[in-house]
Amino acid sequence: DIAMTQSPISLPVTPGEPASISCRSSQSLLHTNGDNYLDWYLQKPGQSPQLLIYLGSIRASGVPDRFSGSASGTHFTLKISRVEAEDVGVYYCMQLLQTPFSFGQGTKLEIK
Amino acid sequence: QVPLVESGGGVVQPGGSLRLSCVASRFTFNAFDMHWVRQAPGKGLEWVTFIRSDGRNAFYADSVKGRFTVSRDNSKNTLYLQIDSLRSEDSAVYYCAVMGPNIYYWGQGTLVSVSS
Numbered sequence: 001d002i003a004m005t006q007s008p009i010s011l012p013v014t015p016g017e018p019a020s021i022s023c024r025s026s027q028s029l030l031h032t033n034g035d036n037y038l039d040w041y042l043q044k045p046g047q048s049p050q051l052l053i054y055l056g057s058i059r060a061s062g063v064p065d066r067f068s069g070s071a072s073g074t075h076f077t078l079k080i081s082r083v084e085a086e087d088v089g090v091y092y093c094m095q096l097l098q099t100p101f102s103f104g105q106g107t108k109l110e111i112k
Numbered sequence: 113q114v115p116l117v118e119s120g121g122g123v124v125q126p127g128g129s130l131r132l133s134c135v136a137s138r139f140t141f142n143a144f145d146m147h148w149v150r151q152a153p154g155k156g157l158e159w160v161t162f163i164r165s166d167g168r169n170a171f172y173a174d175s176v177k178g179r180f181t182v183s184r185d186n187s188k189n190t191l192y193l194q195i196d197s198l199r200s201e202d203s204a205v206y207y208c209a210v211m212g213p214n215i216y217y218w219g220q221g222t223l224v225s226v227s228s
Contacts (some may be wrong), residue, residue, distance in 0.1 A: 039211070041157075048207060049149075049157065051216040060216060088185075092157055096211060099171040101147075101159040 002027050006104035013083045014112045021086055021107045023076040023093035029056075030097075036071045037097035039109050040073075040078045044089040053078065113137045114220070116208050121222030128198050132222055134191040134208030135180055139215050142166075142186035148193050150204035151221075161193070162207070176202075196228045
């Protein structure tokens with residue numbers, strides 16, 4: 001099974017400052033088609049998760065361009081260039097390469 | 113219309129059963145694989161199961177294998193999750209979701225509470 005490890009678990013950020021969340025997979029998530037099967041989700045308080053990034057680096061429709069995703073081997077990074085108050089919530093990475101699919105444990109972003 | 117609407121949650125005793133439903137709209141349901149994901153109170157997300165678009169194959173998390181059964185009725189645009197032999201650790205909000213390609217929706221979730 002593929003294990004997903006996120007860090008940090010808690011991320012206090014000042015509005016306007018950048019933020020970065022790391023996600024590491026225990027195995028490569030690179031499909032034979034050349035895509036990394038790694039998605040990023042944000043779950044705002046009291047809401048269902050919403051997709052931010054799919055296939056490692058493609059921003060979902062309607063997601064602000066301050067969000068970006070990147071991949072380097074088994075290390076994936078979600079970056080927010082300038083954090084806004086509406087970005088608070090828990091961020092999850094998820095691998096969909098191989099069943100059982102799996103999520104990271106989550107990173108809680110809060111505003112300082 | 114909300115793309116995915118779950119129902120069927122409730123309070124059930126340990127060892128009991130429930131069937132959850134998820135009605136889809138606004139997309140071509142029979143073209144997409146569908147998932148169930150759960151979230152225990154105050155905890156993170158746990159992938160539970162997914163079923164192929166034609167309903168012929170399904171895959172499960174080890175924690176639910178043998179107790180949960182996913183199915184779908186493409187004529188009714190509906191996804192199901194039959195949950196048997198419920199345990200306290202199955203208490204969670206259960207979400208149905210479609211996760212691509214090109215379409216990503218989650219429902220609002222339905223709460224299952226296992227308690228005597």
